[in-house]
Amino acid sequence: MSQAPQSRRRATDRTLALAFDVGGTSVRGAVVGVDDVVMAESRVATRTGPAVLDDIAQLAERLLAGLGPADRVEVAGVGVAFPGLVDTESGTSLKAVNLGLVDTPVAAPLAERLGLPVAVSHDTAAAAGAIWADAGSPASALVAVLGTGVAAVTYVEGRPIVGSSGQAGELGHLVVDPTGPLCSCGLRGCVEARAGARGMLETYAALGGDTAVTGVAQLVARAGQDRLAAQVWSEAITALADGFLAVGALLAPGEILLGGGVADAGSDLLDPLQARMRERAGVTAVPPVRLSALGGRAGLVGAARLALASIGPRSEEGSG
Ligand SMILES: [Zn+2]
Numbered sequence: 001m002s003q004a005p006q007s008r009r010r011a012t013d014r015t016l017a018l019a020f021d022v023g024g025t026s027v028r029g030a031v032v033g034v035d036d037v038v039m040a041e042s043r044v045a046t047r048t049g050p051a052v053l054d055d056i057a058q059l060a061e062r063l064l065a066g067l068g069p070a071d072r073v074e075v076a077g078v079g080v081a082f083p084g085l086v087d088t089e090s091g092t093s094l095k096a097v098n099l100g101l102v103d104t105p106v107a108a109p110l111a112e113r114l115g116l117p118v119a120v121s122h123d124t125a126a127a128a129g130a131i132w133a134d135a136g137s138p139a140s141a142l143v144a145v146l147g148t149g150v151a152a153v154t155y156v157e158g159r160p161i162v163g164s165s166g167q168a169g170e171l172g173h174l175v176v177d178p179t180g181p182l183c184s185c186g187l188r189g190c191v192e193a194r195a196g197a198r199g200m201l202e203t204y205a206a207l208g209g210d211t212a213v214t215g216v217a218q219l220v221a222r223a224g225q226d227r228l229a230a231q232v233w234s235e236a237i238t239a240l241a242d243g244f245l246a247v248g249a250l251l252a253p254g255e256i257l258l259g260g261g262v263a264d265a266g267s268d269l270l271d272p273l274q275a276r277m278r279e280r281a282g283v284t285a286v287p288p289v290r291l292s293a294l295g296g297r298a299g300l301v302g303a304a305r306l307a308l309a310s311i312g313p314r315s316e317e318g319s320g
Helices: 051-065 107-114 123-134 191-195 197-206 216-222 227-251 261-265 267-280 295-311
Strands: 016-022 026-033 038-045 075-082 085-087 092-096 101-105 118-122 141-146 150-156 256-259 289-291
Touching: 016 051, 016 123, 016 295, 026 051, 026 295, 038 051, 038 295, 051 075, 051 107, 075 107, 075 123, 075 295, 085 118, 101 107, 107 118, 118 123, 118 295, 123 141, 123 150, 123 256, 123 295, 141 227, 141 261, 150 191, 150 227, 191 197, 191 227, 197 216, 197 227, 216 227, 216 261, 227 267, 256 295, 261 267, 261 295, 267 289
Parallel strands: 016 075, 075 118, 141 256, 256 289
Antiparallel strands: 016 026, 026 038, 085 092, 092 101, 141 150
16 A cells, blocks of 8 residues: 555654645645644645656655654655545556546655655545544445545445446536536536536636636635526536435435535535435435535545554554
8 A cells, every 4th residue: 555665653643644635626735643633734736747746746845844853753654645546555546537647656756755655545535535434434325525526435334335346436427417518528417517616617617707716615605696606506506416316316325424625615515405405306315414524625634544544553454
């Protein structure tokens, strides 16, 4: 799970990890302690190709430089939440379409440059795992990560469904409106095209929305006065409701947990979403929907836990 250029250490209460969440819009980095305390955070715009690895390394060096000497020596590992298909054993990006990477080592070059062990996980798995654990590890739950894109992990009997190919959970590419906007996958009307941050902002711009709106938080804040913003947000909520109901019809999760940056909309998301699901449920049972307290930090916290678990005794899976 990690590349270790030096002997691994045991985690203590003062141990720190560098965590990175490589998203479609930005690469976020943070210094995170045990118990998920974020000590420092920074981000850069996501570049495609191998340049993204250089960006992660530079972000790491900037974060380390910002720490005092006493904290710097406590940094024991690096966790990276990476998009696309990831081989977690070797820390390799097998395929990341949006980043233009194929069979690209991620852990090894970062470990060499930073002199720290590096663990790499799939971004949705890292974020969903953190949200799920934070919610008390419920036996049956659908965990949705709402960000630039939309993805989900469904837990049944306390275990994530990964599927025969390891690619289960592409909630974002479930088609809910075949006449809807074009999705990055080539289909029309996927959940992500309607409810992903990128899809919402593109639709809003295409409808002639205010060019000052560059983020979902702004879009949601304007929905009370801005007819186009209200329309885009409402369509996003309908797409999420239909997507969750489709999963619900097949798997009947006991609850739905929402994290990711779009979930930072809070009750502006939760209240209309629950109402929309009840309106459109038919015979499908509507499970309780909860917002994760981790919100947009879920990927970072997941990456930090990955790093800490790979160096210390706090996880059952710790490699010691
Ligand atoms: Zn799609």
